[in-house]
Amino acid sequence: MRKILSFPVTLLGLLLAVSPAWAHHSFAAEYDGKKQVHLEGVVTQMEWINPHTWIHIDVTDPDGKVTNWMVEGGSPNILLRRGFNKGSLEKGQKITVDGFQAKDGSNRANGSNITYPDGKKLFLGSSGTGAPVEPPAGR
Amino acid sequence: MRKTLTLLSTAAAAVVCISLTLTPDAARAQSAPTKKAKPGPVKIGSRMPDGKPNLNGVWEYIGAANWNIQDHSAAPGPFWQLGAIGAIPAGQGIVEGNEIPYKPAALEKKNQNKAHWPAEDPEAKCYMAGIPRSTYMPFPFQIIQSNQDILMAYEYASSNRLINMGKPIEAGSDTWMGTSNGHWEGDTLVVDVTGLNGLSWFDRAGNWASDKLHVVERYKRRDNDVLDYEATIEDPSVFTRPWKISLPLYRRAEKNAQILEFKCVEFAEELLYGKYKKQPAK
Amino acid sequence: MRQRILTSLMVLGAALASVLLVTMPVIGQSPARKTPYQTKKSAYTPPKLPWGDPDLQGLWPATDLIGVPMQRDPKDGDRTEVTEEEFAQRQAKAERTEVADKAEYVDKNGKVGINPPGYWLEHGKPQRIASLVVDPPNGRIPPLTERAKQKAAQAKQAKQGHGPNESWEDQSLYDRCISRGVMGSILPVIYNNGTQIVQGPGYVAIRYEMIHETKIIPLDGSPHPGKNIKSYMGDSRGHWESNTLVIETTNFLGDKNGIGLNGGGTPHSAGMVLTEKWTRVAPDRMVYEAIVNDPETWTAPWTIRMPLRLDPEFPLYEYACHEGNYAMLNMLKGARAEEAAKAGKK
Numbered sequence: 049m050r051k052i053l054s055f056p057v058t059l060l061g062l063l064l065a066v067s068p069a070w071a072h073h074s075f076a077a078e079y080d081g082k083k084q085v086h087l088e089g090v091v092t093q094m095e096w097i098n099p100h101t102w103i104h105i106d107v108t109d110p111d112g113k114v115t116n117w118m119v120e121g122g123s124p125n126i127l128l129r130r131g132f133n134k135g136s137l138e139k140g141q142k143i144t145v146d147g148f149q150a151k152d153g154s155n156r157a158n159g160s161n162i163t164y165p166d167g168k169k170l171f172l173g174s175s176g177t178g179a180p181v182e183p184p185a186g187r
Numbered sequence: 188m189r190k191t192l193t194l195l196s197t198a199a200a201a202v203v204c205i206s207l208t209l210t211p212d213a214a215r216a217q218s219a220p221t222k223k224a225k226p227g228p229v230k231i232g233s234r235m236p237d238g239k240p241n242l243n244g245v246w247e248y249i250g251a252a253n254w255n256i257q258d259h260s261a262a263p264g265p266f267w268q269l270g271a272i273g274a275i276p277a278g279q280g281i282v283e284g285n286e287i288p289y290k291p292a293a294l295e296k297k298n299q300n301k302a303h304w305p306a307e308d309p310e311a312k313c314y315m316a317g318i319p320r321s322t323y324m325p326f327p328f329q330i331i332q333s334n335q336d337i338l339m340a341y342e343y344a345s346s347n348r349l350i351n352m353g354k355p356i357e358a359g360s361d362t363w364m365g366t367s368n369g370h371w372e373g374d375t376l377v378v379d380v381t382g383l384n385g386l387s388w389f390d391r392a393g394n395w396a397s398d399k400l401h402v403v404e405r406y407k408r409r410d411n412d413v414l415d416y417e418a419t420i421e422d423p424s425v426f427t428r429p430w431k432i433s434l435p436l437y438r439r440a441e442k443n444a445q446i447l448e449f450k451c452v453e454f455a456e457e458l459l460y461g462k463y464k465k466q467p468a469k
Numbered sequence: 470m471r472q473r474i475l476t477s478l479m480v481l482g483a484a485l486a487s488v489l490l491v492t493m494p495v496i497g498q499s500p501a502r503k504t505p506y507q508t509k510k511s512a513y514t515p516p517k518l519p520w521g522d523p524d525l526q527g528l529w530p531a532t533d534l535i536g537v538p539m540q541r542d543p544k545d546g547d548r549t550e551v552t553e554e555e556f557a558q559r560q561a562k563a564e565r566t567e568v569a570d571k572a573e574y575v576d577k578n579g580k581v582g583i584n585p586p587g588y589w590l591e592h593g594k595p596q597r598i599a600s601l602v603v604d605p606p607n608g609r610i611p612p613l614t615e616r617a618k619q620k621a622a623q624a625k626q627a628k629q630g631h632g633p634n635e636s637w638e639d640q641s642l643y644d645r646c647i648s649r650g651v652m653g654s655i656l657p658v659i660y661n662n663g664t665q666i667v668q669g670p671g672y673v674a675i676r677y678e679m680i681h682e683t684k685i686i687p688l689d690g691s692p693h694p695g696k697n698i699k700s701y702m703g704d705s706r707g708h709w710e711s712n713t714l715v716i717e718t719t720n721f722l723g724d725k726n727g728i729g730l731n732g733g734g735t736p737h738s739a740g741m742v743l744t745e746k747w748t749r750v751a752p753d754r755m756v757y758e759a760i761v762n763d764p765e766t767w768t769a770p771w772t773i774r775m776p777l778r779l780d781p782e783f784p785l786y787e788y789a790c791h792e793g794n795y796a797m798l799n800m801l802k803g804a805r806a807e808e809a810a811k812a813g814k815k
Binding site: 231235236237241243313314315329330331332333334335336338340345346347349359362363364386442443445446447448450452453456459460463464465 | 518519520526632634635636637645646647648665667668669670671672674676681682683685687691692694698700701702785786787789791792797798801802804805808
Binding site: 075076077078079080081084095097098099100102120121122123124125126128129146147148150151152153154156158159160161163166167168169 | 572573574575577579581582583584585586588589590591633634646660661663678782783784786787788789790792793794795796799800802803804805806807
């Protein structure tokens with residue numbers, strides 16, 4: 049537990065020393081640090097694009113109203129090298145997002161944690177995702 | 188005794204044959220000076236050392252296909268301010284039979300694309316042109332044909348693609364330039380392109396296809412300075428049947444022909460983001 | 470009869486021996502030394518391509534080197550490698566990162582930050598290398614010239630009184646998805662460090678994954694284009710020095726990219742001459758060296774050196790940065806929304 053907590057601090061320090069923290073360092077410019085969101089929704093579309101992937105989800109609020117959100121993820125190139133591909137996140141898959149909402153108030157969020165409903169990290173573990181662990185076979 | 192001698196000599200001959208085939212350079216070097224000579228520029232002609240046609244070079248299409256892949260007359264452009272500079276030249280189409288077999292709904296979308304040109308044209312936004320449009324953009328591209336794969340580097344938007352000449356690989360996700368698997372059929376390079384994302388157009392006239400697009404290209408040397416290019420276009424969600432385009436690609440014959448840099452993002456930023464720029468205080 | 474058979478055998482034997490003698494240098498290799506940097510002294514000779522050039526082809530990502538600082542800590546002096554203690558620290562950090570990466574579940578008590586989670590990144594292998602800069606001997610970039618200092622001051626001055634996201638021009642060339650420049654395209658960063666070499670007769674081509682660049686290097690001794698043709702990636706010409714590919718790149722656009730990670734850092738001038746050397750020192754090892762010569766910007770030339778490892782399991786993927794650049798829109802929209810909110814409050 050403690051190791052997981054301490055890691056982000058040290059990694060952030062390392063990143064700040066070595067490179068801009070992220071490709072688009074202005075996450076603070078895109079997202080509002082005061083508007084934390086917790087979204088539970090169903091995947092409608094996965095955009096495998098650079099610089100970041102975008103997962104579109106339908107979120108149903110307690111009243112039954114459905115809103116479509118766009119959640120920002122990491123670079124698809126890493127996911128592809130980990131063996132995930134366009135078939136890995138099925139339409140209809142339930143996911144949970146903990147992140148921050150866009151500054152302009154639109155239904156966009158930065159997925160700080162994108163997980164399965166049980167808390168398992170999306171696109172990480174090999175078990176349960178149905179995705180292969182090996183990178184796609186080439187030569 | 189004779190049997191043993193025969194066996195021995197056959198074995199020795201076999202070893203010699205095997206080593207000769209494994210080291211063709213060594214075999215040739217036997218007659219050349221034994222000192223390791225500095226590798227000078229090796230003249231490669233119409234064929235690569237492995238016998239395959241040599242497609243290396245800087246190539247470019249000449250014609251108006253990027254304006255409209257079908258036959259068309261000259262016409263005014265969208266901005267009268269550019270005068271004749273901004274006008275559309277006439278063009279002989281590259282579509283075999285000059286007909287693009289759209290399904291009715293798909294034809295409607297083509298017309299909408301055309302109506303919203305140029306702002307909606309991915310070219311205006313400096314988006315990569317995809318396949319086959321990259322081939323006939325008004326910019327050169329270079330083919331680097333190695334002893335393994337074939338690289339195509341396009342001047343437009345610094346786009347590129349690697350044609351995998353080994354065991355075919357599947358597209359992991361859809362991309363702008365697609366996933367290209369190539370093989371030789373005699374002297375024709377056949378390239379199978381899948382995994383295109385359906386966001387590119389075929390030209391500035393709004394011709395389009397979806398992410399189900401499947402393109403099979405054929406490159407063949409006509410002579411040292413012309414490649415004959417053909418592409419079969421298939422997309423069952425957009426077209427009622429496959430159709431073909433064909434065009435010549437000309438070798439750029441300048442003494443030091445090269446592709447230059449056309450990084451057009453800067454030219455498209457105002458178009459894409461101008462609306463969200465901070466307006467000066469009035 | 471026996472005499473003839475014996476003679477035939479002797480002839481065959483002699484032929485075999487001569488073939489073996491000629492093939493020996495190609496087949497026989499002595500093992501490479503263990504230090505990361507090997508140039509002329511390397512005993513390894515790369516195989517030759519059918520047209521005679523050394524074969525440098527393959528995928529040479531810089532991923533292993535993520536985490537190696539660009540410049541050396543001044544207290545390390547001229548030491549090119551870290552101490553055993555520092556290396557142990559790097560290893561420990563790598564182990565912690567690996568544990569955190571592999572954790573399948575998020576920490577329920579973990580705080581959510583505005584940045585994405587760490588496992589979206591790629592990580593390097595702990596290295597003994599103290600810094601990427603190896604010359605000057607202290608591993609630090611030489612001081613800036615007066616001209617460069619003035620330009621930096623002017624740029625800072627111009628930003629006074631302006632918000633951070635007034636226009637796309639407030640973002641880096643990387644965030645605008647234009648170019649990271651030659652060095653920025655190869656130095657190890659948080660992900661997508663793919664570099665691929667493809668060779669054709671008379672050319673070497675280098676593909677860089679992020680932001681999909683292709684550098685084409687003619688080897689025919691032809692001159693650079695004239696000064697009026699300038700570009701972000703410059704114009705390259707190459708030649709072989711023994712088995713080292715030496716690339717000279719000029720014709721840069723000035724005052725755009727720097728030489729740092731992702732093209733950051735002090736912008737270089739249009740007069741920069743970048744000399745890169747690629748030497749394959751083992752079947753799966755390349756030593757990459759880059760000499761930055763820009764007397765308008767730095768008071769002395771400086772050199773970066775890094776060992777690269779062949780990794781056939783690291784194919785390059787398309788990095789269609791500009792086409793997917795929602796971030797640019799979002800940053801601008803966000804800034805305008807903030808301004809509107811502030812104006813509304815007044």
